[in-house]
Amino acid sequence: MAELPSDLRYTKDHEWVRPQGDRWRVGITRFAADQIGDVVMVELPAAGAAVTRGEEFGTVESVKAVSPLYAPVSGKVVAVNDELKNVPELVNNDPYGGGWMIEIEPSDRSQLDELLAADAYGALIATAG
Amino acid sequence: MLVSAASMEKKKTPLWGVHKQLGARLIDFGGWEMPVQYPAGMVKEHRAVREAVGLFDVSHMGEVYLRGPRVREAVERLTTNAVAGAPAGKAVYTLLCLPSGGVVDDCIFYKVSDEEFFIVVNASNTAKDLEHFREQTHSLCEVVDASDDRSLIAVQGPRAVAMVDELAGGALAGLPGFTFADATVAGVPCIAARTGYTGEDGFELSCAHEHAVPLWSALLEAATPLGGLPIGLGARDSLRLEARLPLYGNDLDEDHTPLEAGLGWAVKLDGRDFLGADALRRQKQAGLERKLAGFRIDEAQRAIARHGYPIVDRRITEGSQVIGAVTSGGPGVYVGGSIGLGYVPIEAAAPGGTLWIDCRGKDVAATVVEGKFYKRPAR
Numbered sequence: 001m002a003e004l005p006s007d008l009r010y011t012k013d014h015e016w017v018r019p020q021g022d023r024w025r026v027g028i029t030r031f032a033a034d035q036i037g038d039v040v041m042v043e044l045p046a047a048g049a050a051v052t053r054g055e056e057f058g059t060v061e062s063v064k065a066v067s068p069l070y071a072p073v074s075g076k077v078v079a080v081n082d083e084l085k086n087v088p089e090l091v092n093n094d095p096y097g098g099g100w101m102i103e104i105e106p107s108d109r110s111q112l113d114e115l116l117a118a119d120a121y122g123a124l125i126a127t128a129g
Numbered sequence: 130m131l132v133s134a135a136s137m138e139k140k141k142t143p144l145w146g147v148h149k150q151l152g153a154r155l156i157d158f159g160g161w162e163m164p165v166q167y168p169a170g171m172v173k174e175h176r177a178v179r180e181a182v183g184l185f186d187v188s189h190m191g192e193v194y195l196r197g198p199r200v201r202e203a204v205e206r207l208t209t210n211a212v213a214g215a216p217a218g219k220a221v222y223t224l225l226c227l228p229s230g231g232v233v234d235d236c237i238f239y240k241v242s243d244e245e246f247f248i249v250v251n252a253s254n255t256a257k258d259l260e261h262f263r264e265q266t267h268s269l270c271e272v273v274d275a276s277d278d279r280s281l282i283a284v285q286g287p288r289a290v291a292m293v294d295e296l297a298g299g300a301l302a303g304l305p306g307f308t309f310a311d312a313t314v315a316g317v318p319c320i321a322a323r324t325g326y327t328g329e330d331g332f333e334l335s336c337a338h339e340h341a342v343p344l345w346s347a348l349l350e351a352a353t354p355l356g357g358l359p360i361g362l363g364a365r366d367s368l369r370l371e372a373r374l375p376l377y378g379n380d381l382d383e384d385h386t387p388l389e390a391g392l393g394w395a396v397k398l399d400g401r402d403f404l405g406a407d408a409l410r411r412q413k414q415a416g417l418e419r420k421l422a423g424f425r426i427d428e429a430q431r432a433i434a435r436h437g438y439p440i441v442d443r444r445i446t447e448g449s450q451v452i453g454a455v456t457s458g459g460p461g462v463y464v465g466g467s468i469g470l471g472y473v474p475i476e477a478a479a480p481g482g483t484l485w486i487d488c489r490g491k492d493v494a495a496t497v498v499e500g501k502f503y504k505r506p507a508r
Contacts, residue, residue: 037172064366
């Protein structure tokens with residue numbers, strides 16, 4: 001099992017959140033990227049869009065299929081990783097770094113408590129994988 | 130109550146252990162546990178076949194022998210293409226049709242002799258095809274299911290022919306397209322056919338199950354220094370779509386005829402009386418009402434058409450605006466953008482015209498394309 005960064009929080013839908021200040025960076029986990037396979041396109045909302053926890057905010061398309069992206073927290077999109085337009089494979093190659101997707105300004109910081117710590121997410125994918 | 134798929138015993142090819150060892154991700158495919166991709170991933174696998182060579186385990190495909198002194202009469206009745214009278218050693222792509230003209234399956238008939246044909250059929254259709262053969266050949270021949278006796282490995286790509294030829298001691302490079310011959314490849318007795326399902330040159334090698342692992346290992350060892358890779362079902366699908374080769378169950382079914390599917394070249398009607406011939410003759414005379422159109426979505430539109438997406442015409446004010454559906458679709462891994470196929474009314478199928486595809490709630494313009502999305506360059 002690949003190492004899960006301990007400074008990140010996770011969802012059962014396989015998104016990760018890096019809660020720094022009031023801009024929380026969001027991406028998908030290596031486990032999810034491996035399951036999806038080679039990513040060929042990522043569709044993301046524009047900066048300024050509102051997202052709601054648990055609801056779809058975009059899609060990841062691989063050769064085989066399209067997978068929805070679910071917002072890990074509610075808030076406003078304040079940054080979008082435009083690099084993924086030209087280099088979607090970053091999602092596979094560097095899921096916790098260059099493969100990030102959006103930054104959300106959370107509507108409420110207490111949402112952090114709803115997210116999983118690395119060990120809890122690790123236990124979840126150990127049973128799923 | 131749901132029956133868990135995991136509780137049903139899945140079939141495995143003799144190469145199953147090799148796929149596991151190579152780190153393949155295995156999926157259920159028509160009751161078979163098959164590799165959908167290896168660690169390289171579908172994009173690299175796809176490119177390897179376009180630029181070097183790829184190995185495919187296609188042992189799940191069904192194999193049938195038809196044999197007997199009157200087998201040609203049976204084959205003549207079964208096949209839309211001119212198969213029965215073909216010379217021995219010829220491999221012929223053909224459709225099997227119902228009297229309605231609907232397609233039972235598409236397959237390749239290998240003519241061994243005037244008294245024996247070998248047929249490779251789609252894995253998911255093997256049981257149905259066997260029943261069709263038994264029902265429709267009227268005891269004119271013996272129908273032998275050889276699916277459990279033979280393994281099948283496809284070797285495809287610009288480096289494939291020279292590579293296999295070398296392993297066969299120079300016996301195979303001269304084999305013309307759509308022919309087959311007995312050969313010894315890496316010491317393994319095979320039937321080598323110059324056929325494939327990728328749009329590339331190459332071979333499909335049929336061997337006894339017990340030889341599958343040594344044959345695969347020798348092929349992989351030869352392919353690796355050439356940049357070759359083992360290829361899973363995922364890239365097999367994206368490769369065949371670029372070459373515009375239809376997939377039964379998606380682009381072909383019992384509700385559509387070969388003429389509608391654009392496979393008229395494999396339907397030889399002149400003076401023949403095969404299953405479906407009357408219906409196809411009538412349809413040809415009356416003209417087609419719908420057709421399998423190929424389409425391309427420009428890369429700049431950033432949309433990928435997928436199987437099942439509706440094809441729409443928003444100018445329609447009364448009744449449904451849905452004029453068809455995508456039967457196969459995905460990214461053009463080698464050609465870029467998105468490509469796909471779908472049945473549409475004939476007036477919407479003119480090459481160069483625009484089709485609108487409802488990609489998850491967004492109408493995306495696609496251009497109707499005639500012919501293959503990918504044509505292999507002359508080498």
